[in-house]
Amino acid sequence: MSASKLEKTLARVKQRIADQQFYEAHQALRTVAARHIKAQQYDHAIELLYHGAQQLLQAGEGGSGGDLARYMVDTYKTAKVPVNIESRLQVVTLFDLFKPDEPRRKEYIQDVVQWSGSNGDVKYGDPELFHIFGSAFANEDSPYEAEKFLLLGTKDSPVVLANMLFEWFSEDPSAYTVSFYISRAVLGYLSVGNIRDAKKSLDVYIPQVISSGRLGTNHQTATSSIGDTITVFPEYPLLNFLQLLIAVCQRKDADLFRRLRFRYKTELKDAAALDEALDRIGERFCGIQVRNQGNILSDLMGSFFAPAQSGNASVPQIQNSDLD
CATH class of the missing domain: 1.25.40.10 (Tetratricopeptide repeat domain)
Known part of the structure; x- marks a missing residue:
């Protein structure tokens, strides 16, 4: 023609x-x-x-x-x-x-x-398109759809995801849930092997939480026992856990990973839905074998378009349906 x-x-x-x-x-x-x-x-x-x-x-x-x-x-x-x-x-x-x-x-x-x-x-799709789709869903206040794309997006995606999760947390009357929101980004990125963006999401989220004043002033910068600088929140231990988890994954040390989970076993017991994600992360970075482990990227792609399961709106914990 x-x-x-x-x-x-x-x-x-x-x-x-x-x-x-x-x-x-x-x-x-x-x-x-x-x-x-x-x-x-x-x-x-x-x-x-x-x-x-x-x-x-x-x-x-x-x-x-x-x-x-x-x-x-x-x-x-x-x-x-x-x-x-x-x-x-x-x-x-x-x-x-x-x-x-x-x-x-x-x-x-x-x-x-x-x-x-x-x-x-890229085997699982174009990161730039994922970033565009995820950003659009974030602007439309569709967090479950947004995160599925942003977890496989570009280096700019964790900023969009962290900002969205902070806005979501800001609407929650309970400050206790602060860790659960950002755990969606940190555990999601680590589950697909992306340490850079897991860290970036925390680096964007934590200063906003501090500036909001919702957690009070009881926090300080400290050096962990494994030599990393983190912001310690005595009243919100899971925020500390997420920072240390990234540091352990960077070292790919199975013993440190097990010790970290044991150290926070009480707090993690209250967030049992995180267990499957942590099992996958332990296998990916530290070679800790767990039976019946799926391929997280294949699972993500396989259920991109499954109906979202919101669970408890006040405590948006990572669930199998949310990660997959």
Whole structure:
């Protein structure tokens, strides 16, 4: 298809949309795109589907526009289009046009995750796309959805995640739960082997907690017995535990890991839902074998789109369904 012919086709579709002939526009685009795909003219098909989806989504036709957006990503898969600047821009442009409550949006995201995982440079999907999706969910106050993407995002993702968790904690009347919120980030990142972002999330979260004044003034900087500088909170021991856990994981010392869990066994007993995550972390960093261990990344991807389980809203502990 020449550039002029493509422009004419899109102009006709645009006119149909302007005349509110949405069904006709949708069907025409699908038919022409299918013809190009059959002829292996994938670039032409993608161009038609991209612009057609844009126009329909801008017209508020989430169902028809979403269908064409999904068809575009399906064509990416068929044509083995890589994740690059151009394809990422197309994906994000269409994502931004979906209304948050549009059912096709979730399906579109799932298609993008599958495509980016099979054709990108990273096995489980494109971190930049994950960061964009996760940030959008964070802005929409959908923390369970946001964290699933941010845990596999970019170096900027832990900042977004920590800020979201602090805002969540700020709405909680109980200061006791301060550790449970940030444990979602720390244990989540450590479970996927990401020490850098586990530490970054704490580095962002703790100063905000201190500045809020909700924990009082009973805290101080100290050097731990293994030589790391941490902020000690005598009344909130799990915050101390999370800081020390990162230090132990950096050392990959199985004996230190066991001693740390034993030292905080009383506090961890009150947060039993953390056990599975700690088992996985111990196996990943210290080689401590635990039976029936799954692959955390595969589990994360496998249940990206399972219904969120909120559990006890006042104590958002890490649960198997939240990590996986």
